[in-house]
Amino acid sequence: MSENRPVIWESGLEIKPVYGPAELAASGGDAGIGRPGEFPFTRGIHPLMYRERPFTMRQYSGFGTAAETHERFLFLIKNGNTGLNVAFDLPTQCGLDSDDPMAEGEVGRVGMAVDTLADMEEAFADIPLNDITVSMTINGSAVPIMAMYFAMARKRGYDLATLRGTAQNDILKEFIGRGTWIFPVEPSIRLVGDTIEYCARHAQKYSAVSVCGHHIRESGASPAQEMAYGLAIGRAYMRHVLQRGLDADAVARTITFNFDIYGNLWEQVCKFRAGRRLWARILRDEFGAKDPRAMHMRMIAGGGGGGLTVEQPENNIVRGAYYGLASALSGAQTMALCSYDEAYTIPSEHAARLSLRTMQIMIHEIGLCDTVDPLAGSYFIESLTNEMEAKIQAIVADLDARGGIVQGVAEGRVQAEVNRHAWDRERKQQSGEVKKVGVNIYREQEEQRPVEFHPYRDEEARKQIQRLNAVRARRDAADVTRRLEAVRAAAREGRNVMPAVIDAVEAYATVGEVCRALKDVFGSYQEPVRF
Numbered sequence: 001m002s003e004n005r006p007v008i009w010e011s012g013l014e015i016k017p018v019y020g021p022a023e024l025a026a027s028g029g030d031a032g033i034g035r036p037g038e039f040p041f042t043r044g045i046h047p048l049m050y051r052e053r054p055f056t057m058r059q060y061s062g063f064g065t066a067a068e069t070h071e072r073f074l075f076l077i078k079n080g081n082t083g084l085n086v087a088f089d090l091p092t093q094c095g096l097d098s099d100d101p102m103a104e105g106e107v108g109r110v111g112m113a114v115d116t117l118a119d120m121e122e123a124f125a126d127i128p129l130n131d132i133t134v135s136m137t138i139n140g141s142a143v144p145i146m147a148m149y150f151a152m153a154r155k156r157g158y159d160l161a162t163l164r165g166t167a168q169n170d171i172l173k174e175f176i177g178r179g180t181w182i183f184p185v186e187p188s189i190r191l192v193g194d195t196i197e198y199c200a201r202h203a204q205k206y207s208a209v210s211v212c213g214h215h216i217r218e219s220g221a222s223p224a225q226e227m228a229y230g231l232a233i234g235r236a237y238m239r240h241v242l243q244r245g246l247d248a249d250a251v252a253r254t255i256t257f258n259f260d261i262y263g264n265l266w267e268q269v270c271k272f273r274a275g276r277r278l279w280a281r282i283l284r285d286e287f288g289a290k291d292p293r294a295m296h297m298r299m300i301a302g303g304g305g306g307g308l309t310v311e312q313p314e315n316n317i318v319r320g321a322y323y324g325l326a327s328a329l330s331g332a333q334t335m336a337l338c339s340y341d342e343a344y345t346i347p348s349e350h351a352a353r354l355s356l357r358t359m360q361i362m363i364h365e366i367g368l369c370d371t372v373d374p375l376a377g378s379y380f381i382e383s384l385t386n387e388m389e390a391k392i393q394a395i396v397a398d399l400d401a402r403g404g405i406v407q408g409v410a411e412g413r414v415q416a417e418v419n420r421h422a423w424d425r426e427r428k429q430q431s432g433e434v435k436k437v438g439v440n441i442y443r444e445q446e447e448q449r450p451v452e453f454h455p456y457r458d459e460e461a462r463k464q465i466q467r468l469n470a471v472r473a474r475r476d477a478a479d480v481t482r483r484l485e486a487v488r489a490a491a492r493e494g495r496n497v498m499p500a501v502i503d504a505v506e507a508y509a510t511v512g513e514v515c516r517a518l519k520d521v522f523g524s525y526q527e528p529v530r531f
Contacts, residue, residue: 009267010425011224013387019379027386032277036372038292040280042273042385043373044331045296050369055327056334057359058135058300062087062112063346064460065467066122069112073127075349079356083133085300085336086123087111088145093180095141095515099465107461110346111137115468116508120148121155129153134165135210135300135334140182142169143191144514147501150203155506166207166256166300169195172233173212175409175525176418177219182515185410187522191497193240198498200241200250208254209237210300217260218306220422223267224388227275228395229414230257231282232405238287248287249294257299261323261330262307266384269375272301272330274389301327302336308343312438316340321358328368329375335359345453412527468510475508483507484517491521 007015016023024030034040037047046052059076061084062069073084089111091103097115098107107113114120124134138145146167153163171188174181181188192209199208213221213230221229234255241251259275261268279297283289303323308316317340327335337355339347347355362368375381399405399414408414428434435441483504490500501514 009223009264011222011267011271011388011391013224013267013384013391015384019383021379023383024379024386027383028390029386030377030382032386032389033376033382039284039295040277041296042277043376045276045298045333047372049331049372050328050363051372054363054369055332055359056083056133057081057356058083058085058133058334058336059339059347059352059355060085060087060137060336061347061352063089063110064108064112064457065464066112066114066119068108068460070123070125070127072349072352073123076352076356077127077132079353080360081356083135083334084127085135086137088136088138089113090180092145092511093138093140095144095182095511095519097510097512098461098468100512107464109456113461113464114145114148115464115510115512116471117148117151117505118467118471118508120152124152129156129158129163129165135168136166137168139168139171139174139178140180140188141511141515142167142171142195143497143501143518144505144509144511146195146208147498147505147514148511151502151506160203160206162205163203164205166210167195168210168212168258170209170212170233170258172236172405172409173216173229176229176414177215177221181525183518183522184525185406187518188525189236189240189406191518192237193244194496194498196237196241196251196254197244197246197496199254200246204250204253206254207256207298210256210258211237212258214258214260214304216418218304219418220425221418222421223263223271224391225395225418225421226260227271227278227388228392228399229405230259231275231278231392232396232399234279235282235286236405238283242287248283248289249291252283252287252289252294257297259299259301260304260306261301261326262304262319265322265326265329266381267388268326269330270381270384270388271392272299272332273381273385274392276331277385278389278392298333300334300336301330301332303327303338305338305342308338308340309436309439310343312444313340313343315438316343317354317358320355324358324362325368328362331373471508472510480504480507480509480513484509484513487514487517488520491518 033042036043059081061072089108090106092114096103098113195208199206211230211234213226216229217226276297280295283295289295303320320337324337339351339355341351429436432440486500487504490497
C-alpha cells in the first residue's frame, strides 16, 4: 500500500499516517479518558477489569430439541463455558408453535424449538441457574420465553430477585436488521417496556433487554452506525419506561448491549470506548441517573459471522482470534466468539471447542488480563476515540432531527440507511476496493472438500410435535383458556402483561397461544412500503 493512499475506515473516518499531541488536541484532547471504573468509563466500567475477573465466555448454542440443546450446554460447560447463550429456532422466534403449518421445515433448524414450559424445563435440567448466567436470543416472542424461564426458575425454588441473566428482547433492531417481528412497532415497544418494568420490580439482577447493535451491523451498518443506532434504541426504551414512573437508575440497570466485532481492529476498539463514554453521559445528562453503576455500558461483544467466509474457512480461525483480541481490548464483559464453520452451518463441537480454547488462551497465555485498557493514552487511539464519538453523535443528532429512532424505524428510513451501506460495502468488496483474504485476494483454485454440516433430522421435528401434543393432552385446557383470556385483558387494559403471561405458561400455555392472544389485541406488523 502506498503511504500516500488515503486510509478510510468503514465508518468514514480518514486515518493519518502518524499521530501525536497535535492530532490528539485537534480531535478534542484527552479530558474524556478518565480512569477505569470512573465516569465516563472510557477505559472500562470496573477499576481492575480482567485483573479482577476475566470476561465471561458465553458461546452461542442451541439446535433441535430441548434435549439436544441440553447436551450441548453440558458439553460447553464441561469445556470451560462460563455462561450460556441460547439460540431459538425460527418458529419460536416468530411466535409459532412447532405444529403450525408455517413452521414446517424450520422446527429446530437454526436453534432450539420451545413450545411450552416443559421444553424450558428439559433444556435447563440440573444446570445451576445461580452459578451460570443465561442469555437468550429472543425478541418478538420474548414475553412468553422470558415468562417460561422465570416460571421454570421459580418452580425449581429460585428467588427471581437473585436470578442473573439476559434476554435480547430488542425489537427495534428486529425491524431494522433481522425480521422476526410479530406485533406493530408501538405495541412491540410497550411489551419491551413491560419486561423492563417487571424486572426492575421483581428480578432486579436480570437484564430485561440487550440492545443489539450486533444484528444491525451484520445487516450492513458501519461500526459508527451500529453504535449510534444502538444508543438511540437504548434511549427510546429508557424514555418509554420512565413514563411509567420508574427510577432512571433502576431502569438503566436492566439494559445491556450486544455488539458486533469484525473488520478493522482499531475501529472496533475506538467504537466501544466512544460508545461507553456516550452512554454514560446520556444516562446522567439526559435521564438524570445518579448511581455511577447504573451508567455502565455492560456488553457482550464477539466476532460477527458477517466477517467469516465460506472460502478457505480455516482462515476464520485466525479471524476469530483477532475478533477476540478486539473484544478484550475493547473492555467487553462477555465474549461470544464466532466459530470458524458458522459461515455455513451451526457450529460443530470441534469448532465450538476451538473458539473456547481461543478465549482461554487469551486469558491464560497472551496477557490480556494483565492490565486495564492497555491502549489508553495512545495518540492514535485517543484521537480516533474522539473522532468516532463525534461521528456517532452526528448520526444520533440526525435521527433526532427527523423524529427519532422509533419514527425512523416505523417509516423504514433506518432500514434504508442500513441497506444502502450494505450495498456500498458489497460493491466495494466485489470491485476489490475492500480486500477480503481468500475472497477477492489470495484466492485458490480448490478442489471440492468435504465440510461438516450440522444435520437436520425431520424425525426430531416430528418428536417435538409429538411432545407438544402430549403436553396439550395432559394439561387443563379450560384453565389454559381462562389464563389466556387474562393475558388479553391485561393487554387491552394497558396493564403489564408479564404477570398474566407467567400465570399462563405455568399452566403450559404455548408460545404460539400466548402470541396469538396478544395479536388479538395488538394486531400484526406490516412492513412499510418503500420505493
